[in-house]
Amino acid sequence: VEWDRPNLALVPRDQLPREMDDQTRRERLLAAMVEVVAERGYSKSSVPRVAERAGMSTRSFYRVFENRPDCFLAAYDEIVEHLLSLVGEAYRAEGDPDARLSGALTAFLGYFADRPEIARVCFLELPAVHPGGEVRRRQTIERVAGLVAQHLSRSTGGSGPSEQLMAEFAVGGVYNIVYERVRAGEIESLRRLAGQIEQALLAGGMRAAA
Amino acid sequence: MWSGPEDGEGTPPGAAPDARRDRLVAAMAELVAQHGYDAVTINELARRARISTKTFYGLFPSKADCFFAMYDEVTERVVASLVRAWERGSDQRGRFERAVGAFLSFCAAEPAIARACLVEAPAVEPGGAARRSQTVQRVARLATHALPAAYGRVTQHRSGLPPVAALAAIGGIVAVVETRLRAADVEGLAALGPELTAAVFLVAQDL
Numbered sequence: 001v002e003w004d005r006p007n008l009a010l011v012p013r014d015q016l017p018r019e020m021d022d023q024t025r026r027e028r029l030l031a032a033m034v035e036v037v038a039e040r041g042y043s044k045s046s047v048p049r050v051a052e053r054a055g056m057s058t059r060s061f062y063r064v065f066e067n068r069p070d071c072f073l074a075a076y077d078e079i080v081e082h083l084l085s086l087v088g089e090a091y092r093a094e095g096d097p098d099a100r101l102s103g104a105l106t107a108f109l110g111y112f113a114d115r116p117e118i119a120r121v122c123f124l125e126l127p128a129v130h131p132g133g134e135v136r137r138r139q140t141i142e143r144v145a146g147l148v149a150q151h152l153s154r155s156t157g158g159s160g161p162s163e164q165l166m167a168e169f170a171v172g173g174v175y176n177i178v179y180e181r182v183r184a185g186e187i188e189s190l191r192r193l194a195g196q197i198e199q200a201l202l203a204g205g206m207r208a209a210a
Numbered sequence: 211m212w213s214g215p216e217d218g219e220g221t222p223p224g225a226a227p228d229a230r231r232d233r234l235v236a237a238m239a240e241l242v243a244q245h246g247y248d249a250v251t252i253n254e255l256a257r258r259a260r261i262s263t264k265t266f267y268g269l270f271p272s273k274a275d276c277f278f279a280m281y282d283e284v285t286e287r288v289v290a291s292l293v294r295a296w297e298r299g300s301d302q303r304g305r306f307e308r309a310v311g312a313f314l315s316f317c318a319a320e321p322a323i324a325r326a327c328l329v330e331a332p333a334v335e336p337g338g339a340a341r342r343s344q345t346v347q348r349v350a351r352l353a354t355h356a357l358p359a360a361y362g363r364v365t366q367h368r369s370g371l372p373p374v375a376a377l378a379a380i381g382g383i384v385a386v387v388e389t390r391l392r393a394a395d396v397e398g399l400a401a402l403g404p405e406l407t408a409a410v411f412l413v414a415q416d417l
Contacts (some may be wrong), residue, residue: 022300041211043335091289127332127339131248134333140387165386165402169409173378176346180377196374 020056026064028054030075039116042072042125069129073136076126079118079138083111084147097155102198105174109190109197112178116187123182145171170201218236230280233259233381238280243322247277274334280342284327285345288316293352303411306353310410311403312382317387318399325391328384346384350376379410 020028032053036045045066051061065071090107094100126133132209149167156163174197181189237258241250252273255405256266270276295312315387317324332342353376390399 109392123340130335131334134329138329138388142389145385145389163406165405166409168386168389169382169406172388173382175385176377176381177374179381180343180346193374197378200375200378 015111021063025054025056025060026074028056028063029061029071030078031078033071033075034079034118034121037072037121037125041126047071060145069132071130072125073132076122076129076136078130079122083108084144084164086111091151097151101155105198105201108174109178109194113187113190116182119178119182119187123179141166141171141175175202192193230259230261234261234266234269234276235270235280235283238276239284239323240328241329242277242280242326247326248332250277268352274336274338277331277334278337281327281331281341284323288313289349291316292349297353303407305318306410307403309353310407311400313383314387314403314406315389315401319389320395321394321396324387328388331393346377349380353379359369375410380408382406 029050032135032202033045033052036053040049045068047061050068050071051058054061062178065074071106087107091104091111094103102160114121129136133194145167148171149164152163152167165189177193178190179195181193234255237255238250238263240260241254250273252263255264255273257265266276270279270379292309292313295308296305299308317328332339346388350373354373375379386402386406387399
């Protein structure tokens with residue numbers, strides 16, 4: 001699983017330091033959680049299996065996380081933060097508002113196209129996490145919609161119910177397209193769709209005011 | 211609210227299994243609407259449907275199966291109303307606007323059931339997420355058709371929405387509705403039809 005966090009790379013168990021600090025334990029568990037869920041699905045993951053993958057005991061797991069959903073959602077949160085930081089960088093790298101939107105969209109779709117396992121974990125496995133998975137899914141959608149609404153109010157000059165509605169509509173639409181591609185195992189095709197989706201967003205009222 | 215069968219008072223002993231099944235499905239709709247799926251218990255379902263838990267298990271293998279029976283009934287009812295609304299429109303845009311209006315009216319009239327089927331269903335294991343995806347694809351297929359299949363002249367991609375636009379349109383509409391259902395902000399939901407239809411047609415130009 002490509003996780004983009006070198007410090008989370010799983011070193012072989014016999015090379016582990018005898019004493020891991022709390023931060024190392026936590027990061028190893030998060031990486032192990034994502035690996036196990038990517039391989040087996042959340043419903044077939046378990047605390048002993050995740051702990052074993054991380055090279056520690058079940059008891060050590062419970063010193064860091066309350067339970068399996070707690071650990072999974074912490075891993076999901078890290079992925080989202082990482083994704084949004086890359087999307088934010090791509091957005092800020094452009095000057096023109098339409099190019100900013102396009103850069104952010106390309107970074108978003110590219111993130112998952114490059115990381116099919118992370119995409120499956122985030123889109124397909126998250127809703128199965130009880131409790132909290134479904135709430136997290138919606139919080140993420142609403143957070144991204146908030147960012148898009150901010151972009152709209154800056155670039156089109158309007159800021160009202162209409163921008164908020166349009167942002168929710170657009171994010172829900174893009175989410176649905178990505179979700180169905182991930183489900184169909186066609187994550188690669190996201191890159192090809194980027195141009196089409198961008199055109200649709202711009203035509204759908206997201207073009208900056210001249 | 212829920213227009214399922216009346217509860218079991220006066221039902222003769224040994225009533226047809228279908229009547230008991232219908233009562234359970236109606237009980238599931240009421241309980242999910244009141245308390246949310248997680249809080250529903252098989253004991254409570256059985257009590258409300260006036261059957262024993264043993265009878266429950268004779269009709270459904272699990273709580274999830276009973277929930278999905280309810281979900282499937284609601285989905286059939288709503289999809290049928292979308293198709294009827296669609297048929298009443300005179301042109302593509304009019305048809306779409308009527309179908310969106312029918313969906314919004316259902317959500318505004320029965321917010322608790324809509325919330326259960328839109329917000330809760332994807333998290334019901336096993337199979338909730340797959341159920342949601344099937345429903346989305348089914349409605350998306352309808353939206354890619356200019357006219358319902360009943361007319362025998364289905365024209366795909368011509369005057370219907372292209373498939374990617376249909377997926378985006380449904381995802382967009384559902385996201386807007388979900389936010390309002392979650393915030394229990396259903397006033398004004400039914401009035402969003404024209405604005406959402408306008409958004410769909412702007413977006414669909416390029417997909």
